[in-house]
Amino acid sequence: MNTHALRLFYTVAEKGNVTRAAEELNISQPAVTAQIKKLEQEINLVLLVPKGRGVLLTQAGLQLAKQAKRLFSLEKEIEDYIGQLKSGCVGRLRIVATYLPANFLLPKWIARYKQIYPNVEIELTTTNSSRAIDHLINFKADIALIGGRREFNLLINSKKLFEDEMLFIVHKNHRFASKKIALSEIVKEPFVFREEGSFSREKLVSLCKINNVDKPIIGLQINGLNETIRTVIEGYGITFVSALEVNEYIARGDVVKVKVDEVELKNPISLCTRKEDVLAETALNFIQMIDV
Incomplete structure (x- = not known):
């Protein structure tokens, strides 16, 4: 079926007059009439009959006009939806992140983003840096937020958002x-460490090597940040963490910083995307909204 002719017919049916329809469509009246005649021939039905200066819809014309209204309403909805897709107002955003940005940065950013784009579906996955990169490379995520890693896969673009200060933390009465x-x-004191491979543990060990200092004593190894900090709060050992992870506890007076002369380490937080990839508007809007 010729949808252009159908649209002309629908407009005439809505206006009740060929002349008014032709004016709205910016097409000559004879052209409108000719197209509708062709449509009637194509479907082998009479749709319009003359009535004074206007036209009258036949029973077939009335029924087809109802269906045409549904069709062009749906077309308008699709056009509007495409516009929303282009602007990033609808769709899905998949974010993968390591523990630090997932827990201390993304909640604020996601809440703000959802207030602006409530119809965008967000999927957040928290994992380690290696798996986060795998998610990105294998198109399981649109963007990645990674803390503590400096060298990335050649397929990845990375942009450092900021660097968080690394701190030695002890109980307030230590x-x-x-x-x-x-x-x-300080390395002679028992340390409460995260699992092997954690950024803070690796960096402290590297720092000791650079300064020809013995490795810190591992008093406890705990697979969990909150558990690590809670152990120090309860009065045991020292831990080495990113400031974002303990700022709240420091503000409450639960733990206290120790100033160490030779230490001035930063924990980088990086935004990662796939090289030569065209980001969806949902991702671009999120990235533009990020502030640190």
Whole structure:
């Protein structure tokens, strides 16, 4: 069926007059009439009959006009939806992140984003840096937020958002609380460490090597950030963490920083995307909204 002719017929049916329909469509009256005649021939039905200066819809014309209204209403909905897709107002955004950005940065950003784009579906996956990169490379995520990693796969574009300060944390009554201590002294104390492979643990060990200092004593190894911090809050050992992870506890006075002369380490937070990939508007809008 010629949908162009159908649209002309529908407009005439709505206006009740060929002349008014032709004016709205910016087409000559004879052209409108000719197209409708062709449509009637194509479907072998009479749709319009003359009535004074206007036209009258036949029974077939009335029924077809109803269906045409449904069709062109749906077409308008589709056009509107395409516009929303182009602007990023609808669709899906898949984010993969490591623990630090997933817990201390993304909740605020996602809440703000959803207030602006409530119809965008967001899927957040929290995992380690290696798996986050795999998700990105294998198109299981649109963007990745990764903390603590500096070298990335050649298929990945990375942009450093900011660097978080690394801190030594102790109980408020610890003898090193709020004091200035040498690295060689603090490593003699028992440390509460995350699992092997964690960014903070690797960086502290590297720092000791660079400064020719013995490795820190591992008093406890705990597979969990909250558990690690809680252990220090309860009065045992020292831990080395990113500031974002403990700012809340420091503000409440649950733990205290220790100033260590030789240490000035930063924990980078990076935004990662696939190279040569065209990001959807949902992802672009999210990236533009990020502030740190």
